[in-house]
Amino acid sequence: xxxxxxxxxxxxxxxxxxxxxxxxxxxxxxxxxxxxxxxxxxxxxxxxxxxxxxxxxxxxxxxxxxxxxxxxxxxxxxxxxxxxxxxxxxxxxxxxxxxxxxxxxxxxxxxxxxxxxxxxxxxxxxxxxxxxxxxxxxxxxxxxxxxxxxxxxxxxxxxxxxxxxxxxxxxxxxxxxxxxxxxxxxxxxxxxxxxxxxxxxxxxxxxxxxxxxxxxxxxxxxxxxxxxxxxxxxxxxxxxxxxxxxxxxxxxxxxxxxxxxxxxxxxxxxxxxxxxxxxxxxxxxxxxxxxxxxxxxxxxxxxxxxxxxxxxxxxxxxxxxxxxxxxxxxxxxxxx
Numbered sequence: 001x002x003x004x005x006x007x008x009x010x011x012x013x014x015x016x017x018x019x020x021x022x023x024x025x026x027x028x029x030x031x032x033x034x035x036x037x038x039x040x041x042x043x044x045x046x047x048x049x050x051x052x053x054x055x056x057x058x059x060x061x062x063x064x065x066x067x068x069x070x071x072x073x074x075x076x077x078x079x080x081x082x083x084x085x086x087x088x089x090x091x092x093x094x095x096x097x098x099x100x101x102x103x104x105x106x107x108x109x110x111x112x113x114x115x116x117x118x119x120x121x122x123x124x125x126x127x128x129x130x131x132x133x134x135x136x137x138x139x140x141x142x143x144x145x146x147x148x149x150x151x152x153x154x155x156x157x158x159x160x161x162x163x164x165x166x167x168x169x170x171x172x173x174x175x176x177x178x179x180x181x182x183x184x185x186x187x188x189x190x191x192x193x194x195x196x197x198x199x200x201x202x203x204x205x206x207x208x209x210x211x212x213x214x215x216x217x218x219x220x221x222x223x224x225x226x227x228x229x230x231x232x233x234x235x236x237x238x239x240x241x242x243x244x245x246x247x248x249x250x251x252x253x254x255x256x257x258x259x260x261x262x263x264x265x266x267x268x269x270x271x272x273x274x275x276x277x278x279x280x281x282x283x284x285x286x287x288x289x290x291x292x293x294x295x296x297x298x299x300x301x302x303x304x305x306x307x308x309x310x311x312x313x314x315x316x317x318x319x320x321x322x323x324x325x326x327x328x329x330x331x332x333x334x335x336x
Contacts, residue, residue: 016303017303017306017307020294020297020299020303020307021307023297023299024079024080024081024293024294024296024297024299024307025080025081026297027081027082027164027165027293027294027296027297028081028082028083028084028162028163028164028165028296029076029081029082029083029084029163029164029165029166029167029289029292029293029296030083030084030085030086030156030159030160030163030165030166030167030193031069031072031073031076031083031084031085031086031087031166031167031169031289031292032069032085032086032087032152032156032166032167032168032169032175032176032184033068033069033072033087033167033168033169033170033171033175033176033198034068034069034087034121034169034170034171034172034173034174034175034176035066035067035068035069035070035085035087035088035089035098035102035112035120035121035175036066036067036068036070036098036120036121036122036123036139036171036173037064037065037066037067037070037094037097037098037101037120037121037122037123038064038065038066038067038071038123038125039062039063039064039122039123039124039125040062040063040064040065040124040125040127041057041059041062041124041125041126041127042059042060042061042062042063042127042128043057043058043059043060043061043126043127043128044057044058044060044128044129045057045058045128045133046058055128055133057126057128057133064097064101065101066098066101066102066105067121067123068121068169068171068173068285069085069087069167069169069171069175069285070085070087070098070101070102071285071286072167072169072198072285072286072288072289073085073102073105073108073289074105074285075285075286075289075290076107076108076289076292076293077105077106077107077108079289079290079293080106080107081107081293081296082107082109082163083107083108083109084108084109084111084159084162084163085102085108085109085110085111085112086111086112086113086152086155086156086159087111087112087113087175088112088113088114088115088118088144088148088152088174088175089112089113089114089115089118089120090114090115090116090117090118090119090120090140091114091115091116091117091118092118092119092120094119094120094121094122094138095112095114095118095120098112098120099112109159111155111159113148113151113152113155115144115145115148118140118144119138119139119140121137121138121139121140121171121173122137122138122139123135123136123137123139124136124137139173140173140174141172141173141174142174142177143174143177143178144174144175144177146178149177149178149180152175152180153180153183153184153187156184156187157184157187160184160187160188160191160193161191163193163296164193164295164296164297164298165193165194165195165196165292165293165295165296166184166188166193166194166195166196166292167195167196167197167198167288167289167292168181168184168185168195168196168197168198168207168210169198169285169288170197170198170199170200170201171200172200172201176206179206181197181206181207182206182207182208185197185207185208185209185210186209188211189209194211194212194248194292194295194296195210195211195212196210196211196212196213196214196288196291196292196295197210197212197213197214198214198284198285198288199213199214199215199219202222202223204223204241204244204245205244205245207245207247208245208246208247209245209246209247210245210247210248211247211248211249211295212247212248212249212250212251212291212295213241213245213247213249213250213251214251214252214253214284214287214288214291215241215250215252215253216252216253216254216255216284217229217234217252217253217254217255220234220237220238220241220250220252221237223241224237224240224241224244226240228252231260234252234254234260235260235262238250238252238260238262239262242262242263242264246264247264248263248264249261249262249263249264249301250262251287251291251305251308253283253284253287258309258312258313259287259305259308259309259312261301261305263301283312286311286312287308287311287312290307290308290311290312291304291305291308294307294308
């Protein structure tokens with residue numbers, strides 16, 4: 001794996017940063033959100049179908065991994081961070097497979113509630129030579145049953161008291177619908193736990209008061225109606241979004257340009273760049289998981305952002321779902 005270079009936040013010494021990363025072993029994170037099964041079907045294409053003008057994939061292997069909020073959990077498990085996971089699956093084979101995959105990960109305490117008759121989200125990607133040929137989705141995006149939502153909130157509030165930070169991973173599949181996200185953010189405030197939100201949709205008012213929200217550039221531009229391409233434009237859009245909904249900080253995922261942060265106290269962190277990028281699949285999950293783990297270890301935001309940028313660059317340096325990064329690999333930082 002090629003190691004991408006990362007611009008470190010000013011005044012963070014490399015030795016201090018490594019100590020901070022190793023200190024993340026004491027962190028603990030609660031993840032609440034939409035879980036799904038990511039299925040990858042790999043093969044080769046040597047001919048076009050005689051039935052339609054489409055390639056024929058000769059399947060060589062298949063891989064099934066937890067996706068969505070489950071991928072955040074997977075990244076945290078690889079880091080060695082104690083993780084509590086609260087989500088909802090259906091009473092189907094996909095839900096059963098997910099339960100086994102999540103429960104088999106180290107350092108994870110799963111609370112996967114079951115809703116009868118619900119379709120568990122399944123995404124199947126067909127891949128040839130590193131290129132996606134097709135993705136097929138099976139899903140139900142309706143809000144979970146109100147009684148189940150009440151139970152989920154109660155379990156999450158109890159788990160929040162035992163963990164250092166919370167991630168709300170919203171993929172728009174119904175777990176964080178209605179007022180669930182708002183209630184969990186309020187609970188985080190009550191318990192003094194930072195809440196990091198990975199948002200979906202267009203109504204960010206649902207996440208009002210979150211300590212950190214992590215949109216992409218495109219999501220930031222869409223939500224504010226402002227351009228967010230240059231540093232100046234992004235700063236204006238992020239400040240607008242932060243002020244509209246009382247966010248503590250807006251951390252923007254900028255693809256090959258890395259991440260940027262605008263915080264509520266007026267402090268601006270310069271963009272943190274990564275020089276190499278190969279595949280961003282799942283990199284947002286890696287970013288929010290690492291950021292929450294760092295905040296859960298009580299690390300200052302500038303330090304947490306630097307660690308997050310490095311983890312994301314390493315996760316992107318291969319083809320396929322975001323690579324699981326452990327703390328020993330993460331601690332092997334290089335300064336540019």
